[in-house]
Amino acid sequence: MQIGILGFKFTGKTTLFNAVTGASLPTGQGGVEPHLAVGRIPDPRLERLTAMFNPKREVHATVEWVDVPGFEPSGAAGPGEGTRFLEHARRVDALAQVVRCFDNDFETPDPLAEIESLALELVLADLQVVENRIDKLAKEKQRKGKNDQPLEPPLMERFQATLSDGKPLRDLELNADERKLTSGFSLLTLKPLILVLNGDEGGVPQDVLAAAAATGAEVVDLCAKVEAELAELSPQERSEFLADLGIAEPAAHRMVRSAYRALGLHSFFTVGEDECRAWTLRRGALAPEAAGVIHSDLERGFIRAETVSYEDLIAAGGLAEAKKLNKLRLEGKSYEVRDGDVLNIRFSV
Numbered sequence: 001m002q003i004g005i006l007g008f009k010f011t012g013k014t015t016l017f018n019a020v021t022g023a024s025l026p027t028g029q030g031g032v033e034p035h036l037a038v039g040r041i042p043d044p045r046l047e048r049l050t051a052m053f054n055p056k057r058e059v060h061a062t063v064e065w066v067d068v069p070g071f072e073p074s075g076a077a078g079p080g081e082g083t084r085f086l087e088h089a090r091r092v093d094a095l096a097q098v099v100r101c102f103d104n105d106f107e108t109p110d111p112l113a114e115i116e117s118l119a120l121e122l123v124l125a126d127l128q129v130v131e132n133r134i135d136k137l138a139k140e141k142q143r144k145g146k147n148d149q150p151l152e153p154p155l156m157e158r159f160q161a162t163l164s165d166g167k168p169l170r171d172l173e174l175n176a177d178e179r180k181l182t183s184g185f186s187l188l189t190l191k192p193l194i195l196v197l198n199g200d201e202g203g204v205p206q207d208v209l210a211a212a213a214a215t216g217a218e219v220v221d222l223c224a225k226v227e228a229e230l231a232e233l234s235p236q237e238r239s240e241f242l243a244d245l246g247i248a249e250p251a252a253h254r255m256v257r258s259a260y261r262a263l264g265l266h267s268f269f270t271v272g273e274d275e276c277r278a279w280t281l282r283r284g285a286l287a288p289e290a291a292g293v294i295h296s297d298l299e300r301g302f303i304r305a306e307t308v309s310y311e312d313l314i315a316a317g318g319l320a321e322a323k324k325l326n327k328l329r330l331e332g333k334s335y336e337v338r339d340g341d342v343l344n345i346r347f348s349v
């Protein structure tokens, strides 16, 4: 899974990328190359499990982050001109737009204009894809007397109407067949979007927060510069620093989890003396699919999943105690894994 960090130049994209991946790329340069790195999904629950089991290893779930080259409104050429930026945006699974809310030396911030301008660019790029597709479908129909996929023309026309209205496609209700049909087109406004309002230490103005939330996107506010500095501290130093400020965890952690949720993902855990580990799972996935995330043998030979919720395990104080309290369940193939489930897969191959 990849999340693209997008936005105008000098909004703090690379600073945020450094904060979430632990990279130390130079900032303030408005670079043109994309950068890719893996970042952990911060999860305080995993830390508590590690404290309980004292394993040799603690392994976080991860996602890949892409620092996408800055978006530049396609001025003279007119909006909708293909940019390098769009190529990179098409390849990722979710979009995190960094919006500048802090003052820099040369321009006062205009966060709402940034949000609208990028949203429009994505809508226009999708409209072009959809209209090309409509042309192709019309030609196919002329040639063959019908379309191979009869569901597609009405769907594309619905898309065209929505986009022509200036609206993203992500709010449309699509059934499973329709989703499948569209999956090959890399439509940008179908991808989950989160808005990262990047402010100064003083925070982001309330009216900007409200206006961003009104777009329907998931909104997180932070100060990327502080987050990048926090990421460079040792865990010990970081908790002391946060405790001084009376903050439970870095804002970047909230941002990462929002993006993870927006992707339709959640985590389950495996625990033991060797390793406590968080694994990424599609929301809605059943126990055998979770087993398959660990190893394909576990999915193939799946028998049962010994399951306890994170909360029950913590409340009980250990696996043996949870079992005594009847909190350890044996779940079968049709069990839908919940966020925070602690699983032990029984299998035979």
Ligand SMILES: Nc1nc2c(ncn2[C@@H]2O[C@H](COP(=O)(O)OP(=O)(O)O)[C@@H](O)[C@H]2O)c(=O)[nH]1
Binding pocket: 007, 008, 009, 010, 011, 012, 013, 014, 015, 016, 026, 027, 028, 029, 030, 031, 070, 102, 103, 198, 199, 200, 201, 222, 223, 224, 225, 226
């Ligand atoms: N005041 C302030 N400056 C920031 C913040 N985030 C980034 N910057 C600065 O803005 C400039 C551009 O940041 P950079 O991450 O390179 O932006 P990019 O072009 O979007 O990748 C750098 O000088 C950063 O130090 C922030 O939260 N507050």
Ligand SMILES: [Mg+2]
Binding pocket: 013, 014, 015, 029, 030, 031, 067
């Ligand atoms: Mg950059």
